[in-house]
Structure formats: C-alpha cells, structure tokens
Amino acid sequence: xxxxxxxxxEQLMQIMLVVFAIAAFITGYIVGSFELxxxxxxxxxxxxxxxxxxxxxxxxxxPLKWLDPxxxxxxxxxxxxxxxxxxxxxxK
Amino acid sequence: MHSFxxxxxxxLSFAITxxxxxxxxxxxSDNFTSPSPSSHVQVLNINWFRNKPDGDDEVSMTMNISADxxxxxxxxxxxxxxxxxxxxxxxxxxxxxxxxxxxxxxxxEHAKFYIHTTNKYxxxxxxSNLRGRDFNMTLHWHVMPKTGKMFADKIVMTGFRLxxxxx
Numbered sequence: 001x002x003x004x005x006x007x008x009x010e011q012l013m014q015i016m017l018v019v020f021a022i023a024a025f026i027t028g029y030i031v032g033s034f035e036l037x038x039x040x041x042x043x044x045x046x047x048x049x050x051x052x053x054x055x056x057x058x059x060x061x062x063p064l065k066w067l068d069p070x071x072x073x074x075x076x077x078x079x080x081x082x083x084x085x086x087x088x089x090x091x092k
Numbered sequence: 093m094h095s096f097x098x099x100x101x102x103x104l105s106f107a108i109t110x111x112x113x114x115x116x117x118x119x120x121s122d123n124f125t126s127p128s129p130s131s132h133v134q135v136l137n138i139n140w141f142r143n144k145p146d147g148d149d150e151v152s153m154t155m156n157i158s159a160d161x162x163x164x165x166x167x168x169x170x171x172x173x174x175x176x177x178x179x180x181x182x183x184x185x186x187x188x189x190x191x192x193x194x195x196x197x198x199x200x201e202h203a204k205f206y207i208h209t210t211n212k213y214x215x216x217x218x219x220s221n222l223r224g225r226d227f228n229m230t231l232h233w234h235v236m237p238k239t240g241k242m243f244a245d246k247i248v249m250t251g252f253r254l255x256x257x258x259x
Contacts, residue, residue: 006094013103021110025117032167034118034238041114045107053099 005059013052020044118168119240125166131159131247133229141259149222151215158206164235165200172197173234180227190215224256
C-alpha cells in the first residue's frame with residue numbers, strides 16, 4: 001500500500017468496527033437476544049478484516065515515486081579492485 | 093499500517109476493546125428494567141420434629157412453593173439461582189437462616205413454577221430452640237447475568253410457626 005492507502009485503511013477499519021458495534025447492539029437490544037448481538041458483531045469484524053487487511057488495488061491509487069534510472073547512473077557504485085591475486089604470487 | 097501483521101494487530105485490538113464496551117453497556121442496560129416477582133409458600137405438614145442425640149433440634153416438613161420470577165429475566169440474564177430460607181430469632185442468635193430448598197432457573201419459561209416437596213436440606217438448629225418458634229420463609233434469588241454484575245434480592249413471607257412439642 002502507499003501512504004494515502006494506509007491512512008484510508010486505518011480510518012475505514014475504525015469506522016466500520018464502530019458502526020457494526022452500534023448496529024449489533026441496537027438489533028440485539030430490540031430483539032432481546034444477546035447471541036444475535038454477538039453474531040452481528042462477529043460478522044462485522046470478519047467483513048472489516050476482509051476489507052482492510054489485504055492489499056487491495058484501491059489502496060494503491062497514489063503510488064510512491066521512486067527515482068528515475070538516469071539519476072542512479074550518475075552516481076555509480078564503487079568497484080572492488082583485484083589486488084588479491086598479486087599478493088599470492090609475491091609470497092611464492 | 094504498513095504490513096499485514098501491523099493492520100491485523102490494530103484491527104483485533106480495537107475490535108476487542110469495542111467488544112468490552114458493548115458488554116459494559118449491555119450490563120448497564122439491565123438497570124432500566126423494574127422487576128415485579130411474587131411468591132407464596134405453604135407448609136403442608138410437619139413430618140417429624142425431634143431433638144437429636146447431640147442436642148440440636150431438627151424438623152422435616154412438606155411444603156408447596158410457588159413463585160413467578162419471569163420479570164427478573166432480561167436479554168442479559170444467564171440464569172437465576174433461587175433458594176428458600178427459614179429465618180428466625182433465638183436467645184442465642186439474633187438471626188438464624190437455614191436453607192431448605194434451592195434450584196436453578198435457566199430460562200424465562202421455567203421461572204413460573206409450583207413445586208410440592210419436602211425440605212431438600214436439613215432444618216437443624218444450633219441448640220434446642222425450635223419448639224413453638226415463629227419463623228419467616230424468605231425466598232432469595234441471585235440473578236446471574238451473561239456479562240456484568242450479579243444482583244440479589246428477596247421476598248419475606250411471615251406467619252409460620254413450629255409445634256410446641258416434639259413429634
């Protein structure tokens with residue numbers, strides 16, 4: 001995910017859980033069943049898990065801009081010198 | 093929120109905190125109910141009434157116990173524990189409470205009951221103070237919730253008396 005996606009995922013998770021909790025409590029209280037409240041809330045938690053945890057594409061709408069390759073070539077990595085073989089012949 | 097584990101941890105922690113809040117509110121919602129239970133006890137027969145060899149009095153009786161505890165059940169009630177106690181005063185103790193019968197009511201349908209029984213537990217005094225004794229039959233109950241605080245209450249029924257002499 002990108003930075004915007006992470007923020008959206010966090011907000012979505014918090015809002016979904018609170019909304020499901022309120023909905024579960026109200027339906028459970030009106031029907032008079034504690035078990036119903038638990039089932040509705042558990043369903044809400046599962047739905048929130050499926051929506052916010054996996055890396056869906058809509059979380060990646062503002063992808064990070066990595067450096068262009070031309071900028072990388074201007075600063076080449078230092079090469080390792082081959083001085084190891086010279087030392088071996090001198091000792092012999 | 094930059095990895096599966098991080099998001100999963102945040103989500104589950106928040107979900108369980110909200111669950112705790114929901115249970116607390118469910119328990120508080122019980123305070124809005126106003127129960128109206130009723131009960132009636134009748135002593136049909138004193139089966140025997142004796143002084144035990146170790147010096148204590150003991151009595152056995154047959155009773156009809158009827159009660160309507162349906163209004164005690166809410167959506168947050170797991171079960172109601174009910175017991176019948178004989179309460180009386182003696183020169184030795186200002187209050188004696190002897191449990192004669194108890195039961196567990198698991199659901200609202202079973203909360204309106206009528207039973208005909210001898211005392212489940214022995215009615216034994218500390219000493220021999222029971223002859224001609226006036227006593228109250230008190231029906232106590234404990235409402236056990238699914239979440240939250242258990243609360244207890246009782247109904248006192250007066251006007252019972254034991255015989256003057258042993259049988």
